[in-house]
Amino acid sequence: MPGTSLASRIDASVLRAIAPKLSAFKARRQAEIIASFAPLLPQLFEQFAVTTAVRIAHLLAQLGHESDGFSTTEEYASGAAYEGRADLGNTRKGDGVRFKGRGPIQLTGRDNYRNFTAWLRAFIPDCPDFEQQPHLVALFPWAAWAAFFFWATKGLNKLADRDDLVAVTKVVNGGRNGLADRAKYLAKAKQLVAVIVGDRIATEQDFVVLRRGHESDLVVELQRALAAAGHYLLTIDGNFGPGTEAAVKTFQRSRGLTVDGIVGRNTAKALEPFQSKD
Structure with missing residues (x-):
């Protein structure tokens, strides 16, 4: 419809088009995640000003890579590698496993779970305490909110505006890990978003x-x-x-x-x- 925002047009079909084909088991999980995640995206895109083609494409690219093609909302590793990481707030025995990476952009460490709780309560006052119930970050709608918590609080719209994949990846992952795969997701996301934008302009401008x-x-x-x-x-x-x-x-x-x-x-x-x- 004319006047419909770009963000409102990012739906399950877009995520499915970006997502790779996976084995039968992963494909089932992928379908579940996309079905849960996609309906939440338009509102969250609008709420956190991820509303331009380049911002949407960069966020979709990072989501695609970090979630293994939208097939998981939880880190495959046990989290033991984070044990004792004071920089993540993991100061108690078992914190590494307890606060392993969860969400489409993996939230990691006790401090981040605590900060996520405080941040989200500004929007949803009765949301869970994720420091006390960290497993909930892997479940929707909280997993979606966790991704936007990271994106918004790290100021990634500004880096996306520069179309700087290296800089965005460094903030998300601390370096250049998976950069080639992220670039593939970004190219695919840009192409899909361009189609949506072009079709919208054609409709509105005749x-x-x-x-x-x-x-x-x-x-x-x-x-x-x-x-x-x-x-x-x-x-x-x-x-x-x-x-x-x-x-x-x-x-x-x-x-x-x-x-x-x-x-x-x-x-x-x-x-x-x-x-x-x-």
Whole structure:
């Protein structure tokens, strides 16, 4: 529907499209997690301003990797490796296992469970005490809230706005662990979100919108206009791939337009002076 927000369109079908195909056992768990998680996402995206294409794509990428393709909300390891980690607040015997990683972005350590409780009570005053009942962080809706607790309190929207996968990953995981896999999730998420954005713009503007994945003579005209506008190193092949998308974003940024890599009415109008008259 026209006017519907981007966040409201991120549903179970999007998560299923991002998620990899898994073995039968994992696939059952994946289906359960997606069915529980997806209905909660639109509200949480809106509440924590994860509402732009790049923010949504980065969060989906991290969720996909950290949850092993949406197939678990609990760390596979026992948590014993965290025993005695004072930096995580694990100062009592058994804290490592008790406060192992849980949630789609794994919450780890007694301090984080305590902080999550305090944070969430600002929104849901009667939520459980997760320090006392840590196993609940692996269950929905708390698992979803835990992911957004981490994302919001770590200021990851700002890093996502820079499209900086390395920086986001460092905050989530402490380094570059799984960076290649996260990059694959990010590319897939960006493509899916671009389709949603493009379809929405086309519906709202009653206009032929060009976006990544399109192949046509209109894309040829677009690529020629981009080359004329900024001498972008583009192959004129009629295929709206990542290179064309990057060129569109650069052009949009230089003209003060919304930088989404999608050629809607405003971007098309700005490109008109560079179009061939032949």
